[in-house]
Amino acid sequence: MAADLVFIDTNVLVAASVAGHPSHAVAQAFLARLTDAGGIACISSQVCREFLVVLTRGVLQGRSFTVTEALEVLDEWRSNCTVLDENDAVLPELLELVRRHEVKGKQIHDANIVATMQANAIARLATLNAADFKRYEGAVLLESLVS
Numbered sequence: 001m002a003a004d005l006v007f008i009d010t011n012v013l014v015a016a017s018v019a020g021h022p023s024h025a026v027a028q029a030f031l032a033r034l035t036d037a038g039g040i041a042c043i044s045s046q047v048c049r050e051f052l053v054v055l056t057r058g059v060l061q062g063r064s065f066t067v068t069e070a071l072e073v074l075d076e077w078r079s080n081c082t083v084l085d086e087n088d089a090v091l092p093e094l095l096e097l098v099r100r101h102e103v104k105g106k107q108i109h110d111a112n113i114v115a116t117m118q119a120n121a122i123a124r125l126a127t128l129n130a131a132d133f134k135r136y137e138g139a140v141l142l143e144s145l146v147s
Helices: 008-016 024-036 045-056 066-080 090-101 107-119 129-135
Strands: 005-008 039-044 082-084 124-127 139-143
Touching: 005 107, 008 045, 008 066, 008 124, 024 039, 024 045, 039 045, 039 066, 045 066, 045 107, 066 090, 090 107, 090 139, 107 124, 124 129, 129 139
Parallel strands: 005 039, 005 124, 039 082, 124 139
Antiparallel strands: none
């Protein structure tokens, strides 16, 4: 694994944070390998929002998080990852991806991740849902994590 920037999808952070998650060990192992190789894990404000949504919406793999607990876990991720700005370059990238790939509905969230990556010159994406990003294979290199 080359020492470079890797965008971390929300599902990887959730899996690494919840001991009972079926992909917990896989996510933690990937993040440890990335760190050991000198790579830099990157997230965005969108990932932070999605992370809080997932952790606070109810029981997750036998675990309920209070708002305070979810914020504390997110603070740990924010201190261990580079948090990318969704700057002025992201929106034009997003609109072009939506147009080019005819992205609709909730899939626009994934397109926004790719747009944020492109605006920040990040090629690699770690996700547990590689199928959600298959249409962007020319634009991103998927680090598919399978449990």
